[in-house]
Amino acid sequence: MPQDPAPPPAKKFKPGSPLFRLNRKPGMLPPSKENTSVPVELQRKHLPIYQAREQLINQLRQLHSAVLIGETGSGKTTQIPQYLFEAGIGRQGLVAITQPRRVAAISLATRVSEEKRCQLGKLVGYTVRFEDVTSAETKLKFMTDGMLLREAIGDPLLQRYTVVILDEAHERTVHTDVLFGVVKAAQKKRREQNKFSLKVIIMSATMDVDLFSQYFNNAPVLYLEGRQHPIKIFYTKQPQTDYLQAALISLFQIHQEAPSSHDILVFLTGQEEIEAMARTCRDIAKHLPDSCGQMVVIPLYASLPHTQQLRVFHTAPKGCRKVILSTNIAETSITISGIKFVIDTGMVKAKRYNPDSGLEVLAVQRVSKAQAWQRTGRAGREDSGVCYRLYTEDQFDQFNNMTVPEIQRCNLASVMLQLLALRIPNVLTFDFMSKPSPEAVRAAIEQLDLLGAVERMDDQVTLTPMGKKMASFPLEPRFAKTILLSSQFHCTEEVLTIVSLLSVDSVLYNPPSRRDDVLSVRRKFISNEGDHMTLLNIYWAFRNVKGNKDWCRENFVNSRNMALVSEVRSQLRETCMKLGMAMESSRTDTANIRRCLAHGLFMNAAELQPDGSYYTLHTHQLVSIHPSSVLFQGKPAYVVFNELLHTSKCYMRDLCLVDPDWLHDAAPQYFRRKLRLLKS
Numbered sequence: 001m002p003q004d005p006a007p008p009p010a011k012k013f014k015p016g017s018p019l020f021r022l023n024r025k026p027g028m029l030p031p032s033k034e035n036t037s038v039p040v041e042l043q044r045k046h047l048p049i050y051q052a053r054e055q056l057i058n059q060l061r062q063l064h065s066a067v068l069i070g071e072t073g074s075g076k077t078t079q080i081p082q083y084l085f086e087a088g089i090g091r092q093g094l095v096a097i098t099q100p101r102r103v104a105a106i107s108l109a110t111r112v113s114e115e116k117r118c119q120l121g122k123l124v125g126y127t128v129r130f131e132d133v134t135s136a137e138t139k140l141k142f143m144t145d146g147m148l149l150r151e152a153i154g155d156p157l158l159q160r161y162t163v164v165i166l167d168e169a170h171e172r173t174v175h176t177d178v179l180f181g182v183v184k185a186a187q188k189k190r191r192e193q194n195k196f197s198l199k200v201i202i203m204s205a206t207m208d209v210d211l212f213s214q215y216f217n218n219a220p221v222l223y224l225e226g227r228q229h230p231i232k233i234f235y236t237k238q239p240q241t242d243y244l245q246a247a248l249i250s251l252f253q254i255h256q257e258a259p260s261s262h263d264i265l266v267f268l269t270g271q272e273e274i275e276a277m278a279r280t281c282r283d284i285a286k287h288l289p290d291s292c293g294q295m296v297v298i299p300l301y302a303s304l305p306h307t308q309q310l311r312v313f314h315t316a317p318k319g320c321r322k323v324i325l326s327t328n329i330a331e332t333s334i335t336i337s338g339i340k341f342v343i344d345t346g347m348v349k350a351k352r353y354n355p356d357s358g359l360e361v362l363a364v365q366r367v368s369k370a371q372a373w374q375r376t377g378r379a380g381r382e383d384s385g386v387c388y389r390l391y392t393e394d395q396f397d398q399f400n401n402m403t404v405p406e407i408q409r410c411n412l413a414s415v416m417l418q419l420l421a422l423r424i425p426n427v428l429t430f431d432f433m434s435k436p437s438p439e440a441v442r443a444a445i446e447q448l449d450l451l452g453a454v455e456r457m458d459d460q461v462t463l464t465p466m467g468k469k470m471a472s473f474p475l476e477p478r479f480a481k482t483i484l485l486s487s488q489f490h491c492t493e494e495v496l497t498i499v500s501l502l503s504v505d506s507v508l509y510n511p512p513s514r515r516d517d518v519l520s521v522r523r524k525f526i527s528n529e530g531d532h533m534t535l536l537n538i539y540w541a542f543r544n545v546k547g548n549k550d551w552c553r554e555n556f557v558n559s560r561n562m563a564l565v566s567e568v569r570s571q572l573r574e575t576c577m578k579l580g581m582a583m584e585s586s587r588t589d590t591a592n593i594r595r596c597l598a599h600g601l602f603m604n605a606a607e608l609q610p611d612g613s614y615y616t617l618h619t620h621q622l623v624s625i626h627p628s629s630v631l632f633q634g635k636p637a638y639v640v641f642n643e644l645l646h647t648s649k650c651y652m653r654d655l656c657l658v659d660p661d662w663l664h665d666a667a668p669q670y671f672r673r674k675l676r677l678l679k680s
């Protein structure tokens with residue numbers, strides 16, 4: 001297999017009148033639904049990787065490090081850990097398989113435990129933030145990259161593990177990137193100290209193998225022959241100004257021409273966009289002639305309640321086409337059978353960070369070539385497929401080859417705190433595969449300094465006792481700090497609840513078709529002090545009814561995520577107890593809670609201007625209140641917020657009303673400097 005999957009011959013098409021022609025007769029290809037009656041043992045033997053099993057085992061037995069590349073669906077993630085286990089490789093310890101996303105870690109562990117016919121949590125388990133489904137018997141452990149990094153803080157040599165598989169390496173999440181350095185160092189130290197060796201396997205379907213091989217001391221690259229089914233790729237003739245419109249046109253053209261058993265997967269960027277598109281599709285579908293057949297439109301994004309996410313896996317009724325509108329969650333994390341057509345808008349919502357402005361925003365941007373190939377690959381999992389790219393071939397040529405590593409586009413405060421907790425002697429010279437910019441590193445250390453987490457002496461940066469405590473929470477530094485401060489404000493119980501609520505996917509469910517109902521039932525929880533307080537009210541109400549499912553349904557509360565909040569909360573509470581914190585409740589005195597939030601989130605504060613606009617105090621950036629906030633209609637003078645989202649404007653999300661004096665008390669020097677800056 002070539003290093004870069006070679007693009008199949010492309011045809012041009014133009015959204016608008018004759019969009020494209022399907023060059024086969026409808027019904028020529030058999031319906032491509034997965035045959036679930038085939039026993040898993042047989043399914044395993046039919047995977048492309050099975051042909052290479054013996055050879056792979058022999059090679060992996062000998063190698064210390066290997067880079068393994070093979071098409072999506074060839075069986076890397078589910079089979080390699082089992083092959084190692086079956087061949088007795090690394091049985092003295094555990095095999096860790098990291099995933100960038102928790103949903104992937106959970107679903108893969110579930111699948112592999114089914115294949116091994118064992119109960120999940122026994123031989124095969126998983127660990128994601130706030131959820132550990134492993135036991136003393138566990139040998140194959142699927143986990144998020146963030147969790148392995150946490151474990152490294154306790155033991156930088158990762159001595160429980162004999163093999164670490166860093167999967168989906170091309171995604172270059174900040175945690176995976178740091179792990180590259182951590183496992184490389186652990187490998188070296190274990191060799192030096194004559195401890196048993198650590199095998200490192202880097203895996204992906206699309207990656208710059210040379211870069212990875214070089215970094216891991218010229219590790220051999222193992223290529224897997226994939227049995228990828230041929231996929232036809234079409235580009236647009238002209239660049240599209242409106243990718244949503246182009247997606248709609250393509251979607252309905254396919255719907256009118258292709259057999260109904262051929263499902264369609266459309267890649268979009270986020271929840272609002274997906275829900276709006278779903279509505280439009282259903283509307284249009286209603287008005288099509290009967291000859292067109294039915295379509296069922298299913299949205300897919302991370303914050304969707306789990307039971308609804310599962311709908312994408314259900315087979316559509318006979319004669320009905322399944323159309324899935326998804327974020328990049330379906331790009332690598334989730335595999336859906338039956339997809340024959342992929343429509344790739346070429347856009348994704350991703351984090352971007354500017355160390356000068358200190359601003360980390362979520363923004364809609366172009367995907368990389370690697371991502372585009374992943375998306376395309378989704379059309380050829382079980383049969384030949386077609387991918388419509390809603391951009392021109394010239395535009396595609398301009399895409400970045402690889403996704404810019406997250407470490408080069410995110411706020412590094414969290415990572416720096418973890419590196420310092422790992423006792424890395426000098427974070428500025430850490431062996432990163434791709435170095436973050438010195439400005440970003442400096443900005444992160446500056447932030448940690450403002451939070452009281454680090455001390456600087458000459459060039460040496462070390463953790464303060466406060467910093468050490470902060471690192472013991474699996475949270476962003478500012479939230480860890482907020483919790484640690486809460487005892488001072490006698491509101492630890494409430495702050496724990498708020499931070500837990502913010503640590504899971506949304507606990508609120510907002511079906512757009514029932515907007516008015518949502519608004520009317522939510523009214524009773526709304527606090528004019530902001531979103532944190534509103535969430536707290538909802539949590540209290542949830543506790544009062546003991547998590548009653550009907551209550552959740554009536555109040556559009558995601559009961560699964562709410563249950564997770566309680567779980568998260570008790571874990572965070574345990575950490576607080578270990579640190580000897582007093583567990584007090586401020587009860588109805590919400591001012592104390594807000595004061596505490598102001599002290600933890602002071603770097604995310606904004607001020608109302610005479611003209612009604614808002615500017616952040618940190619970098620004097622124009623921002624607006626997000627329409628989803630309960631403060632959207634109001635004009636509070638000062639607020640702190642959780643995050644910024646950049647769409648048509650720069651929006652603050654999750655706001656809390658604060659007093660300017662509190663901000664000043666939180667960081668007097670910082671605000672003196674800011675105020676001077678703002679006046680000049």
Ligand code: CDP
Pocket residue numbers: 047070071072073074075076077078079107108111335381
């Ligand atoms: O890692 P890679 O993309 O090479 O493939 P994999 O994740 O090991 O999946 C191999 C095959 O296992 C897929 O094509 C699916 O047929 C099946 N699978 C599944 O049915 N359910 C999962 N959660 C994961 C994999």
Ligand code: MG
Pocket residue numbers: 076077078167
């Ligand atoms: Mg995989």
